[in-house]
Amino acid sequence: MKKCRKGLCIAFSGILLLVAILLVRTFMFVPKYETKATSLERQNAQIDEDKAISDLSEAIKYKTVYDYDNSKVDTNAFLQMHSFIDKSFPNLTRSLEKQVINKYSLLYKWQGQEDDDAIVLMAHMDVVGGETGSESDWDYPMFSGQVTDDYIYGRGTLDIKGQLIGILESIDQLVKEGYVPKKTIYIAIGHDEELGGNEGNKVIAEKLKEQGVKVDMVLDEGGYIVKGVVPKVDLPVALVGIEEKGYVSLKLTAQGKGGHSSMPDKEMAINDIASALDKLKDSPFDAKIDGPTKEFLNNVEPKMPFISRLAISNQWLFKPIILNMLSNSPSSNAIIRTTIAPTIISGGVKDNVIPQTCEAIINFRIFPGETVDSVREKVEEYLKNENVKVDIVGSSWNPSKASNSNSDEYKEVEQVVNTIFPDTLVSPYLVVGCTDSRYYQNICDEIFRFTPVVLEKEDLNRLHGVNERISKKGYIDMIQYYYQLVKGLK
Ligand SMILES: [Zn+2]
Known part of the structure; x- marks a missing residue:
């Protein structure tokens, strides 16, 4: 009886100690990447x-939907867009140096006071079309540019003429x-971002590299200011992409005997592909809280309810x-x-007829730490007992380098967000799609992927x-953001 009470006592003390550790860690938790940006004096344009x-x-209104097969492109729309820019922005047109790259992309240079330092502001003029059949679902025609009381x-x-x-x-x-x-400010306007940017920003970035331009910061699309999207955080969160995932598509090919469907063999190509796909559903890729995702969680944690804070501050216990x-x-x-x-x-x-061959293409978005090769190797290893061949198809690239969320450039962005959008939490973030900014990695370390506009979940x-629409x-506010940013450049 006594022994039992002593045991209970030890267990109880253990629980108390654990609770104490959890609470201390929760309240003492300092986000590793916490920045202490203040707002600036607002410059009202x-x-x-x-x-x-x-x-x-x-x-x-310009249907700038691009395709590498030019016969499918309304090339006039791109050229009309150029003329429209010339006409609508007379001061910029007069004072900035303009280059046309591969017929449709544009690069503007605005000479700064200091010769050595430059930043690049990016946006693309191409857009995706719409799924055929979806046109009638729009409240106003897709390319009408209809202006209502509150929206355009x-x-x-x-994505992303608003930013442009x-x-x-x-x-x-x-x-x-x-x-x-x-x-010096460069404005890089690609024409083929939605297809991968090979003719546009890839070439622009190479040109700047050849010219030896030293770029301190690149600002592209990526994250938005999201409201009601980050669970358990009431404040709007400005998601500043400091890194983006890599990209690869793998083709699985299965070969079978084929023949008449009245006498099927046990081994059939379609079954092999189905089995391999089924196996891949139980992902071979581990989940991790790492890099920008770790920074993101650490940044939003202080704004979360107690129970979420307790978990994030005590990942040693709650990570699973x-x-x-x-x-x-x-x-x-x-x-x-x-x-x-x-x-x-x-x-x-x-x-x-039983086909001899069946193929499947699978798209992988590569988490930082993995590479195109490591993904292929893992998939090959994972499917080694399946009757399929694994090949890379199309373009592929590794995750980008990570930009530094403690850099002066990140802090400049953060300060401008705080100034134009008060009561917004700014956080580093992993971009899960891809942007043309990856082409600038060889000439710039600080690349931030962020569109300064507030979006709600829907x-x-x-x-x-x-x-698709943007509020007036x-x-x-987005115009004010860029105005403030340029004026505040140090
Ligand atoms: Zn875009």
């Missing part, structure tokens, strides 16, 4: 808002005011639970592991989707 809104509406509608308002025209409005205004930036929770939603699953998405499957031509479906206020 005297923007002609009606003109700015009508400019974006006009830009939406159309393909590209969010926003940058041009702010620079045009600054030139008009006679402002000369401290650093956190990973399990993050795995449950596609968007959070994508920031903790290499993802696997079968996208194309083909095999067979006739219902009574807006995220509008990206590449139906009824959001768009005007």
